[in-house]
Amino acid sequence: MTRDGAQYIEGLRDGRQVYIDGELVTDITRHPAFKGAVQSIAALYDTVHDPANREKLTFASPATGEPASLAHLIPRSAADLTRRRIALKAMAEKTYGLMGRGPEHVAGFLAGFAGHAHVFGEGGAHFAENVQRFHAKARDEDLYLTYTILPPQIDRTKPAHQQAEPDLYAGVVAERDGGIVVRGAQMLGTGTAISDYVYLSNIAPLVPGDEAYALAAMVPLNAPGVKVYARRSYARAASSLFDYPVSARFDETDSLLVYEDVFVPWENVFAYRNIDVVKRQWFATAGHLLGNNQAQIRFWTKLEFLVGLAQRVAEMNGSVKLPPVRSALGEMAAKVSTVAGLVLAQEQNAEVDSHGVAWPGRAQCFANMTLQPQLYSELLVMIRDLCGGGLIQLPSSANDFANPAIAADLDRFIQSPGFPATERVKLLKLVWDMVGSEFASRHHQYEMFYAGAPFVVKSRMYDAYDFTPGRELVDTMLASYDLGGLREAARDDRVAVGS
Ligand SMILES: Cc1cc2nc3c(=O)[nH]c(=O)nc-3n(C[C@H](O)[C@H](O)[C@H](O)COP(=O)(O)OP(=O)(O)OC[C@H]3O[C@@H](n4cnc5c(N)ncnc54)[C@H](O)[C@@H]3O)c2cc1C
Structure with missing residues (x-):
């Protein structure tokens, strides 16, 4: 229960x-x-x-x-x-x-x-x-x-x-x-x-x-x-x-x-x-894959949240209308989509074994684990870039709003169209807590290490990935020509595919 x-x-x-x-x-x-x-x-x-x-x-x-x-x-x-x-x-x-x-x-x-x-x-x-x-x-x-x-x-x-x-x-x-x-x-x-x-x-x-x-x-x-x-x-x-x-x-x-x-x-x-x-x-059990599959579903959610914050800041500052900023937001969206796609691909590549247990796709799970530290680090830098000094030019604490004399200045000078000072400060303090505070820094370390040191994860990816199709393509290519040019069999292949 x-x-x-x-x-x-x-x-x-x-x-x-x-x-x-x-x-x-x-x-x-x-x-x-x-x-x-x-x-x-x-x-x-x-x-x-x-x-x-x-x-x-x-x-x-x-x-x-x-x-x-x-x-x-x-x-x-x-x-x-x-x-x-x-x-x-x-x-x-x-x-x-x-x-x-x-x-x-x-x-x-x-x-x-x-x-x-x-x-x-x-x-x-x-x-x-x-x-x-x-x-x-x-x-x-x-x-x-x-x-x-x-x-x-x-x-x-x-x-x-x-x-x-x-x-x-x-x-x-x-x-x-x-x-x-x-x-x-x-x-x-x-x-x-x-x-x-x-x-x-x-x-x-x-x-x-x-x-x-x-x-x-x-x-x-x-x-x-x-x-x-x-x-x-x-x-x-x-x-x-x-x-x-x-x-x-x-x-x-x-x-x-x-x-x-x-x-x-x-x-x-x-x-x-x-x-x-x-x-x-x-x-030899599905434990590691199931645990990390969950971890990536969580990671996907966190990235969605971060990108949502980035877009909101760009809207607040008006920079969302600028093509380079839209392009940066597009790149952030691509990162989230990569993580989401690799989560969904674990279901498409699932295998049920002789014990009747469904394993999420191994290579797709390790691919996400491998890319995660890099994607996360890049995303944090992109959000900092988008926010500029606004993340730092903030009142020392919520108490500043309780003092009418200070609040009058904050209301005038820390605002954006459609975002009164308290709303602007609220959003940017949230962003800071996600990308810059001690909590945020611990999260950066977490996403780099929670699934193991990056060098270990990458070597597991090496073991999980099926290199066979790539090796076969390499063999086919190398077999298709020699010092005399295109080999006879390769010419037939070319005709067969209608080129
Ligand atoms: C925020 C956070 C939360 C965590 N939560 C948990 C948890 O809940 N439960 C849990 O059990 N663990 C947890 N961990 C631990 C995590 O699993 C380990 O940090 C991770 O496995 C790496 O081990 P390590 O920290 O000992 O790093 P190390 O193995 O010491 O590696 C650190 C770095 O040293 C270098 N290095 C070390 N050995 C080699 C080598 N042989 N070859 C090349 N380079 C090398 C690499 O640069 C590597 O990145 C957490 C870690 C963090 C940061």
Whole structure:
């Protein structure tokens, strides 16, 4: 059954240990660093829970018949992927594409894992059962899952077991009755502070000797020993909603996760001391593709929002009438269309495998991942270019409008035709929060890295792309001529195509 926002919020009051600015947070739902993001996620839960959206955003749980978020669907056909995409797009629009690790992100990974639970079963049948049971639980209890699947950046030149201390990277240190004990740290838990469970595993390659780190497990945020160290809060630094409209509401936070002798019961363990399974979970299941397919639906939404803002600024400044500005907006629109087209192409290139699971088109998914950092960086520069100094020539805060003497000058000198000062300032402060603020800068880093370092993503694209047609064209071309000119067979080809 889907939860509503109030139930989600209540679930966060569970004694978790989240630290920020030198203090333990006593109630994350009320703390200024987190409450804006909590409210935004709660609003998303309300939307999915709303009976009016049941048809569009949910499916009937095969276990209970109750509505479950489509984020948890194991797609069985291209039509399922389309249905899922329509739902995920509507969910992304609730947060303007600004919450990368909302409840609908890791849900996609888990659905993919459950569709190919046999991969986890290679380490023992009970692991496959654990994956399927947890997927059903997450679906039917409408859990919010996040993940930490990389060790901290301590020394990237050495494998896990050769770090200066054996328990820097999170790994198993003991087995106890009923489960395992995990110690060490992982990065970078986006949204983890305000989620229900964190998935602890590894996507970076492990090598022989790293067996203790070859884990996959679901850990509740209130498990004793789980410590969440949040980065600086942009929401808390926001002077007002008017001044920082997106920082204040959508700062999902990123955290270092420290697992200090955390006991994980066997039923929450998906892989244990198994380098092969930990590696294969990402690519021998549809998990990685489904998770990233969702991420790109969100990215598409965010780009639509950014381009909408760019057009509004150009309209406000009157520059939209200038051909070079229209051409720049056209180029921005082309970038969004590229991302959208590659999302839709993943449905057209979907394949249903022998397990009855529909995989989104792999090459199209990796193409989007590859282009994303570049497209996003270019778009930010183009919007800055379009806005010029207007983004900076803004009142220091909303309070300036409260002082009549200051407001009189602002009303006169910071306005545009059809846009009184407050409207102009409101729009430009929103743009600044999207392209220039600390929140915006973190988003730039996020879009560059959330799917992995660009060099890693590009090499995955190399593996995903079918070079065969191109190679065949090269062979045909090279075979068509030699030192003596066009070969006889090629002449026939030319006649055959009527040239
Ligand atoms: C805002 C943000 C949110 C994130 N959220 C999450 C999350 O929710 N969960 C999670 O698990 N992770 C998350 N991540 C982590 C993300 O997955 C990693 O940042 C990403 O996989 C890259 O790893 P890294 O940061 O350790 O970079 P590194 O691997 O250290 O790479 C950094 C740079 O070093 C260079 N480099 C490193 N190694 C090589 C090499 N072998 N060859 C050539 N060049 C190299 C490259 O220039 C590379 O871009 C997040 C990251 C960011 C920035």
